[in-house]
Amino acid sequence: MTTRSAIAEGKQPLALSWINVAFFGTVHALAMLAPWCFSWSALGITIFLHWLFGSIGICLGYHRLLTHRSLHVPKWLEYAIATLGALAIQGGPIFWVATHRLHHAHTEDEDKDPYSSRRGFWWSHMLWIFYPRPEFFDKETYKKFAPDLDRDPFYRWLDRNFLLLQIPVAVLLYALGGWSFVVYGVFLRAVLLWHTTWLINSAAHLRGYRHFQLHDNSRNLWWAALLTYGEGWHNNHHAHPNVAKAGLSWWEVDMTWWAIKVLQTLGLAKKVNVSS
Template sequence: MHKIARYLTGVGLGLIHVGALAAFVPALFRFSDLAVVAIVSYCTGALGVTLCYHRVLTHRSLRLRKPIEYCFALFGTLALQGDPIRWVAVHRKHHAHADHEGDPHNIELGFKWAHVDWLYRHNIAYPSEEEIARYAPDLSADPFYRFLAYAALPLQLALAVALFLAGGWAWVVWGVFVRLVFSYHSTWLVNSAAHMLGYRTYRTTDRSTNCWWVALLSFGEGWHNNHHAFPFSARHGLSWFEIDMTWWHVKLLAFLRLADRVRLPSEVMRRKLAYGKGL
C-alpha cells in the first residue's frame, strides 16, 4: 500500500473512532438509536461482510442468486472495510500464508499488528495491485465489483444523508460512526484474538483458535480454527454448542431457494484433522 494511502487510512480510522465518542453526548442518544445501529450493523456486518464478502465471495462456500449477492455485497461495501475485490484478495492471501511470512495480518508480529496496525503501517505483505488482480480474478472480471471499488465513500455519504434526514445527527452518529467502530473491531478480533485465545479442535499449520465471544460479536466468525481447517465450509460452528448465526442465514436462504451449492466438510474429513480420537 502506498505511503499516502496508509496515512489516509490511519487518519480515517482515527476520525471514525473520535466521531463515535459523540454517542456519549446525552442529546445524541435515544432508544431508537440502538435500533438503528443494530439494523445497519446487521445488514452491513452479518449480511455484507460475514455472509457475502467472506463465505460467498472469498471461499465460494455457497452460491447466492446474483441479485441477492450484489445486494449483500453493496451492504458489505458500507462496512467500509474495503471494496469486495480488495477485501477478498487480502483474505485469500491471508489463507495462503496464514501466520507465516506473507500473511498481511500475521499474528506472529503481535496482537496489535494483527488487530489494526497492518492496515496503516508499512506492510510488505499487503497485496500489491498485481497481487489483488491475481488473488481475486473472478471479482476483478465483474463490472459490478469494479464499480463498488470506487463507490465506497459515495455510498457511505449517501447512507449518512439518509440517516440524517430520517433521524437527525443522532442517527448519523449511531448509524455510521458507532456502527463502523463495532464492525471494525468485531472483524479485527477474528484476525487477532481468534489467532491467540480459545481452543483448537483441528490440526492446522497456523495458530487459529475457536473463540466463543468473538463468534458472538462477529456472527459466527470466531470459530476460526474450524474455518482454517475447512475454509470451504459454509458452516463455521461445527459442534452443536458453537453458535454460528451466519449459518442460520445460509440454511434459511437455501430453504427459500435463494442459495445453493452449500459446501460442508464430511465426517471423514473432520475426523482426519481432529485432535485426539473422534470429535
C-alpha cells in the same frame, strides 16, 4: 519488523500512512460523540446495521460467498449482499477477498499473510492497515488474487467507490432521525464493526480452543463468535475454509449460518457446501 532489520534483509521498510491514520482516527473521534446523541432508537440502528453490514455483508457476502464460494446465490442477490459488505467500510470486495485468500494461503507467514498474528496482536488487529504494504494495498497487485471478481465490472466499480456509498446511507439516516442516527448508524457502527471483525485476525489466533490440530494457531473463541455472528469459530474455519457453516458443535452458535439456511429454504442459496 523494525525499519533497520528490514533494510538489512533488503526489504522495503514499513511506512506509516498518515491518510489511513487520519481517516480511522476521525471516525473514532466522531463515534465518541455517541453519549451526547443517545437515544434508544439510535442504539437500535447501530445494532441492526452492525448485523446487516457485518453478518450479511461481511461474514456471509465477502467471506463465505465471495472469498470461499461455499454457496451460490443468483447474481442479483450476490451483488446486493456484496454491496452490504462494501457498506461496512472494510474495503472493496476485490481488496477484501484478495487479502483474505492470501491469509489462508500463507497463514501467519510474516511476509505473505497480510495480517499475520506472528507480528503481534496489534499488527494483526489494525496496524497492518496503518502500515500498508504495496503488495497487499496496490490494486494492480492485489487484484491478481481475486481474478474472478476483477473480471466483473460491477465489482471493479464497487472496489473503487465503496466509501462513496456512505453518503446515501448518512442522508437516509439523517432524514430518519437527524444527527443522532448519523453518529450511531455511521460512525459508532463503523467503529464497533471494525473492531469486532479485526478480533478474528488478532484474538482468534491467540486465545480459545481447537478441534483441529493445524499448523497455524487459529482458535475457536466463543465471545468473538458471538460478536461476529459465527466467525469466531476460527479453528473450524481454517480446517474447512470452503464449508459454509463455521460452528460445528451444537453449542457453537453461528448466526450467519442461520441466514444461509433461510436463503436455502427460500430456494435462493444453492450448492451450499456442508462438508470439506
